[in-house]
Amino acid sequence: MNRRDILRGAALLSGATLLTPEAVWAAAANDWTLGVADVESDLAPTAMTRLHGRAPAALTGTLLRNGPAKFRRPGGDVGHWFDGDGLVRKFQIAGGQARVAARFVDTAKRRRDAAAGAVVTPGYGTAAGPGAMISSPDDANAANTSVMMAGGELWALWEGGSPTALDPATLETLGPKTLRPDLKGMPFLAHPRVQPDGVVWNLGLAGQKAIVWQLAPDGVLLKAEVIGLPRGSYMHDFTATARHLVVVLQPWMQDRLTMPFAQSMAWKPELGTQVLVLDKDDLSQRRLFELPPFFFFHLGDAWEEADGTIRFDACVDDDPSGTAANGGAILRGEVLRGAPPRRALISLRANGQGEFAKEMISAEFPRSDPRFAGQVRRFSVHVTGQRPDRPLFQGVAVRDWKRDSDQIFDFGPRHLVEEMVFVPRPGSSGELDGWLVGTTVNLDAKATELHVFDARHVTQGPIAAWRAPVALPVTFHGVFVPA
Secondary structure, eight states: OOHHHHHHHHHTSOOOOOOOOHHHHHTOOOGGGGGGOOOOSOEEEEEOEEEEEOOOTTOOEEEEEEEEOOOOOTTOOOSSGGGSOEEEEEEEEETTEEEEEEEEOOOHHHHHHHHHTSOOSOOSSOOOOTTOOOSSGGGSOOOOSEEEEETTEEEEEOSSSOOEEEOTTTOOEEEEOOSSGGGTTOOOOSOOEEOTTSOEEEEEEETTEEEEEEEOTTSOEEEEEEEEOSSOBOOSOOEEOSSEEEEEEOSEEEOSOOSSTGGGEEEOGGGOEEEEEEETTEEEEEEEEEEOOOEEEEEOOOEEOTTSOEEEEEEEESSSTTHHHHHHHHHTTOOOOSOOOEEEEEEEOTTSOEEEEEEEEEOEEEEOOGGGTTSOOSEEEEEEOOOTTOSSBOEEEEEETTTTEEEEEEOOTTEEEEEEEEEEOTTOOSTTOEEEEEEEEETTTTEEEEEEEETTOGGGOOSEEEEOSSOOOOOOEEEEEEO
16 A cells, blocks of 8 residues: 555545525525625734623633635536535634634635636536546545644645645745655644643544644654555544553444545445544554444543453444435535434443444534543533524533433524533643633624634534624534643
């Protein structure tokens, strides 16, 4: 397995059909589609209006978030929600005030589509249009899924290509990030795992091969090693303990070479789900666990207990028939019928037995206190409360695993709730001693709002909130950077 083979495999993360004409979008009656509306231009730094409360004096810094924000062009649209152009948002909190700015990532994909007046670049669920030229994954890189800080740079992350470096002050695009000359264009997932000491682990996927990345806190490459996988599963996320990488291989598997990528996948529940555990110090040391079949996008941080049991939470679906396979329907304002993802706790015993405990609470975008990443922890944070008439969420929850209890705050049906990020209180050491910071789209106000919670008292609601003068589409993932 060489670099060219991995690049070829990663380039298959492309393709699908065009959406129905613009008129269908215009006729959509569901006002939640404000959360997937197009943004036509960047947003200059703008003051947000304080709605209530006041930010704690010690809460100073920037929430950076990424998500797709341009889906439709006159000559043809994207075929899936995941293929829109990445728009990085910047929410600055200082002195009790908040400001917002947003800037599109200047990718080769965006420039090519703009010049064509149509979405011609293939993606996760979008077919190649006339004139599409893909020589490497970065030609299709939408840089639209997440962000991470690496030294003095902000990296916009995708699934199948390089990080894209940005200036964190201006959000100006600096270009694709090459971690080593011979690894140019190699895939780098949008969910790196960061140890409490700042060391970064990540994967890049290409069929039954993966590249394991290890980076120093400043983004300097420490190690890149290609490994084999038991199967070529779709993978958006993985997790890690202090000593192990935990790779969940679900039975949504690539079984043919076809475009689009989503249509090359087959759901094979009879094969179950496998979990591959790798030793960080020696990737050849591995264990494989068997679990019932499930589909997932996101996993919580894993931890290892004194008896060797590895545990982690996951947000799981029965199969990929929802957003994964039918994200184009969301852009058309259609409701995907089916149960929302549910929270589950997965336990991998030292004796080789795997346990899967699925709960009834709806859950997505799991986060935790980053100071306890990979260590035994008590709390998880996630969004919850998905309604049957829309694909998005309306509440935030904090799970206490020790007490087997949940704190939930419901914003109500007129808010689209995005991922919440934990920010430690300066000088604190207790788990979840700090704040949750996150955004919603207020459908009545037609505006994006920024909210701050006391992380240990979520049911009391936000202790401070601000409103932007515009509505930005919902994002996927982000980070908070202290001042």
